[in-house]
Amino acid sequence: MKTITVVGAGKIGSTVASMLAETGDYRVELVDRSEASLDALPARPRLTHRVVDVATEGALAETLAGSFAVISALPFHLTTAVATAAISAGVHYLDLTEDVASTRFVKAMAATASAALIPQCGLAPGFISIVASDMASDFDSLDSIRMRVGALPQFPSNGLNYSLTWSTDGVINEYCEPCEAITNGRLVSVPPLEEREEFSLDGVLYEAFNTSGGLGTLCETLSGKVRRLNYKTVRYPGHAAIMKVLLDDLRLGARRELLKDILEQSLPTTRQDVVVIFVSVSGMKQGRLVEEIYAKKIYSRGEVPSACSAIQLTTASAACAVLDLLAEGKLPATGLVRQEDIPMAAFLANRFGGVYRPDGSGTTNSQGRQEKTAEPHPADGARRHAKAAGLLPA
Numbered sequence: 001m002k003t004i005t006v007v008g009a010g011k012i013g014s015t016v017a018s019m020l021a022e023t024g025d026y027r028v029e030l031v032d033r034s035e036a037s038l039d040a041l042p043a044r045p046r047l048t049h050r051v052v053d054v055a056t057e058g059a060l061a062e063t064l065a066g067s068f069a070v071i072s073a074l075p076f077h078l079t080t081a082v083a084t085a086a087i088s089a090g091v092h093y094l095d096l097t098e099d100v101a102s103t104r105f106v107k108a109m110a111a112t113a114s115a116a117l118i119p120q121c122g123l124a125p126g127f128i129s130i131v132a133s134d135m136a137s138d139f140d141s142l143d144s145i146r147m148r149v150g151a152l153p154q155f156p157s158n159g160l161n162y163s164l165t166w167s168t169d170g171v172i173n174e175y176c177e178p179c180e181a182i183t184n185g186r187l188v189s190v191p192p193l194e195e196r197e198e199f200s201l202d203g204v205l206y207e208a209f210n211t212s213g214g215l216g217t218l219c220e221t222l223s224g225k226v227r228r229l230n231y232k233t234v235r236y237p238g239h240a241a242i243m244k245v246l247l248d249d250l251r252l253g254a255r256r257e258l259l260k261d262i263l264e265q266s267l268p269t270t271r272q273d274v275v276v277i278f279v280s281v282s283g284m285k286q287g288r289l290v291e292e293i294y295a296k297k298i299y300s301r302g303e304v305p306s307a308c309s310a311i312q313l314t315t316a317s318a319a320c321a322v323l324d325l326l327a328e329g330k331l332p333a334t335g336l337v338r339q340e341d342i343p344m345a346a347f348l349a350n351r352f353g354g355v356y357r358p359d360g361s362g363t364t365n366s367q368g369r370q371e372k373t374a375e376p377h378p379a380d381g382a383r384r385h386a387k388a389a390g391l392l393p394a
Contacts, residue, residue, distance in 0.1 A: 001027055005028075005067045005070040006028060008075075011167075017030040030050070034051075035051045054081050069092035071094045071121075072097070076169065093115065093118065095121065096122040103217070116337050120339055125215065126318045128277065128279065129217070130340065133340035139284060140284045142222070143226070144282045145222070147232070148279070149278075152236060152274055158267065160243070161235065164264065174233065176247065178192070179212045179230075185226070191210065196209040201278060201295060205237055209235075211231070272309075275313075279293065279295075280292075
């Protein structure tokens with residue numbers, strides 16, 4: 001039984017730790033600097049807690065002694081501290097960060113690492129690169145890859161049409177930092193919150209706009225091989241315009257702690273969320289221009305004891321699946337492992353990766369890609385609640 005250290009007892013870290021412990025195949029130690037946060041979590045077999053301040057030099061490296069791997073679920077600005085400790089201890093390293101600078105640090109350290117370094121193991125970046133790379137491999141030549149992901153409330157109830165479903169620091173960071181893309185075959189930097197577009201999926205209208213980090217290392221991998229490659233975050237219409245007012249006109253982009261406080265005091269959290277995934281790949285096959293699409297919606301899980309939001313479920317499942325593949329010897333044991341290096345078939349066949357498998361509600365091909373998933377409109381749930389409350393006729 002391998003020992004896994006999970007650093008960060010927030011929404012995602014605690015979910016990762018619980019999922020791994022519940023398998024019975026891992027001993028898990030969940031680490032956080034807040035004793036109160038650890039004490040608030042339910043006790044589980046094979047899951048222990050330890051109070052450690054990652055910012056204290058040497059503290060985490062000592063904790064990692066005897067671990068097979070460490071998974072960082074901390075805010076992006078602490079990612080490099082965990083990576084440094086993992087390299088020092090010689091244990092495998094996985095993280096969930098969307099931060100480009102942190103990932104560059106991990107990549108630079110990978111050349112001399114004695115264990116595997118696997119950054120960006122969540123949803124986006126993470127699974128989104130696995131599915132895009134797999135789809136791209138079927139083409140004779142590539143033209144365009146569009147990747148769209150969003151974690152949204154099922155029942156939006158405020159002007160931003162948004163609820164806090166994961167790290168506020170992470171959301172602000174991806175809204176503020178430059179974004180990588182490939183345009184006309186060239187690697188370029190594009191501004192966040194720009195190049196807004198609208199699309200409809202299952203009768204629901206969404207907007208999408210540039211955000212940082214979602215592509216992971218895919219730009220570098222596919223440079224010179226595709227005409228256009230970009231990643232955009234999905235929201236309900238109107239969100240981007242309000243965020244641009246806050247970040248640009250009110251200059252809160254330069255006062256991130258204040259913006260974080262405003263958002264956390266104003267926007268509700270919710271477990272009733274939905275993750276929207278849309279990937280489109282076009283290119284040449286046997287002399288013809290062809291497009292393939294992976295589209296999927298994943299909803300929150302309400303059953304006890306595994307109740308969790310959709311973003312918790314998708315992000316934690318992706319990280320756990322990658323860890324499983326590493327433990328089974330299906331991934332390289334040293335150096336940098338990019339998300340696009342992970343075989344999609346092995347990922348989907350994994351007990352955790354199954355969250356992303358087709359569930360029978362849409363048309364799929366033999367590789368498990370889903371062209372369409374029929375799901376209820378967000379307004380349907382609101383109508384049911386209104387009818388139950390007597391506000392609408394039954």
